Amino acid sequence: MPTPADLPELTTVATEPRRLGLLLARKGAVAVGIADGPDLVTSKVDTHYVQGRTAAGGWSQQRFARRRDNQAKAATADGAAIAGRILLPSVRTLDALVTGGDRAAVDAILEVPQLAPLLALRHERFLDVPEPRRAVLEEAVTQARAIRILIRDSPA
Numbered sequence: 274m275p276t277p278a279d280l281p282e283l284t285t286v287a288t289e290p291r292r293l294g295l296l297l298a299r300k301g302a303v304a305v306g307i308a309d310g311p312d313l314v315t316s317k318v319d320t321h322y323v324q325g326r327t328a329a330g331g332w333s334q335q336r337f338a339r340r341r342d343n344q345a346k347a348a349t350a351d352g353a354a355i356a357g358r359i360l361l362p363s364v365r366t367l368d369a370l371v372t373g374g375d376r377a378a379v380d381a382i383l384e385v386p387q388l389a390p391l392l393a394l395r396h397e398r399f400l401d402v403p404e405p406r407r408a409v410l411e412e413a414v415t416q417a418r419a420i421r422i423l424i425r426d427s428p429a
Contacts, residue, residue: 287420294360294370294394295413297405298378300345303352304405305359307367308414317355318407321348349378353385364390371417373400 290310297304306316321344360370370391372379376399383392400416402409 291368291418292363292366293414293417294363294367294391295410295417296356296360296370296372296379296382296391297374297400297402297410297413298352298372298382299375299404300378301348302374302405303348303355303378303382304407304410304413305352305356306410306414307359307363308417311414311418313411313414315359316407316410317359318405318410319351319355321351349381350385352378352382353388356382356391357385357387360391361388364394367394369396370394371396371398371400371413373402373413373416374405 292310293308295304295306295308302318302320304316304318306313308314360367372383372395379399382388383395396417398417400413402413402416
């Protein structure tokens with residue numbers, strides 16, 4: 274059981290600067306960055322148009338679904354290229370890769386074989402973030418560095 278004497282050690286570990294990779298994605302948008310401690314040192318944010326669902330029926334519905342699928346695949350490929358360009362050169366210096374946004378979009382990006390070195394760094398924490406933008410990426414640095422502490426009060 275931890276004692277009050279463990280608090281300085283916990284504080285030291287909690288405030289230790291870490292170099293984190295960040296990958297935030299939703300259908301049609303991606304934000305990738307590297308944070309050194311609390312500072313975002315490099316980043317790239319990009320969006321792609323992905324058509325929404327339509328109420329059309331029959332052939333039109335199928336045509337729009339194919340178009341939407343092709344647009345989503347192109348956005349995923351571009352997101353993977355950005356992640357590779359920003360994160361792979363620094364993969365050996367990263368302590369972890371923190372992801373967020375839409376889990377399916379992030380997983381699709383990380384399935385690209387060239388990004389395999391990033392999978393070993395992927396942290397279990399998944400950030401709940403809105404549409405990836407620069408401000409959202411900057412806020413994600415704070416969320417990624419946050420530490421969860423569970424305190425259980427046990428009777429003496």
